Amino acid sequence: MYLLSSIFQNPEEMFDILQSSLLPMIKGALYYSIPLTLISFTLGLIIAVFTALARLSRFSVLRGIARVYVSAVRGTPLLVQLFIIFFGLGSLGVEFLKLEPFPAAVIAFSLNMGAYSSEIVRAAIQSIPKGQWEAGYSIGMSYSQTLKRIILPQATRVSIPPLSNSFISLVKDTSLASLIFVTEMFRKAQEIAATxxxxxxxxxxxxxxxxxxxxxxxxxxxxxxxxxxxxxxK
Structure with missing residues (x-):
């Protein structure tokens, strides 16, 4: 009600406030929010592929490590992970563990995205019929060749819709980076609101x-x- 009454009483003032704050917020999105999303998603996707392959590996050690990683990340809040990487590691007194806000956010979001996306990639790989593997082996392909040339291209098409949803969710999740002083879009909104x-x-x-x-x-x-x-x- 306060906001509506302010708009009706001082529409020009409200418009001026919105107009003056728009450019800083857009800059926060262009300089931090979007780059943070793109970098974290790319690194997270790489982590996801290797984690999914580890989950499907015949080596129990690799499966165990991947399972623990996925369980730990999916079982803890992203905000806690951000705080551990930025504040927690920085408090240990080890110089190379003291990260700047943006790299810390990239690491946290990449690890989080990698864990969640690995389940998408793993499910996509498992959805490919076993006959595709057998077809690759029958023409003399190795495991890696079959995976690279036959399985992953098909799995990519299957995984694009859920990965796209994850990407959109990551855009919104970057607002949490404001809590470790990354001056992304929501941080800019907080700074402007404080004035x-x-x-x-x-x-x-x-x-x-x-x-x-x-x-x-x-x-x-x-x-x-x-x-x-x-x-x-087709």
Whole structure:
């Protein structure tokens, strides 16, 4: 009610506040939120592939290590993981463990994304019929060649929709990086709100920007999935 009354009483002032805060928030998104998402997702996907292959390995040690990693990451909150990597490791007094906010956020988000995405990749690989493996072996391919040339391309098409959802979720999760002083979009909203005291207005503006970014990504996701469906149908 306070926000609505302020808008109706001082619409020009509210518009000026929104307009002046828009560019800093967009810069926070372009300089930190989006790069953090892209880097973390890329590294997380690499971790996910190796973790999924370890889960499917015939070596029990590799399966055990991968299982513990996935269980530990999925069983603890992302915020706790962020704090452990940034504040916890930094408090040990070891110089190389004292990370800057952005690298610490990249590590935390990558490890988190790797654990969750590894289950998607593993399920995608397991969804490929065993006959595909046998076909590769029958023409003289090794395990790695069959995996690289036959299995992974098919598994990629299967895993793109859920991985796209994970990517969109990661965009929103980057707001947690504000708690370890990464000046991404939500951190900018907090800083601006601390000067003009329009906390609700600033947070709603940040929420709107997150929504717009995720909406655009959802449209892109839909088009990619539609193209994949046409490709598979052929």
């Amino acid at each position: 003009n005291y329009e906390f609700l207005l600033m947070y709603m503006e940040a929420a709107l920007l997150y929504w717009i970014i995720c909406f655009i990504l959802s449209i892109i996701q839909g088009r990619v999935e539609a193209r994949l469906d046409r490709y598979i149908a």
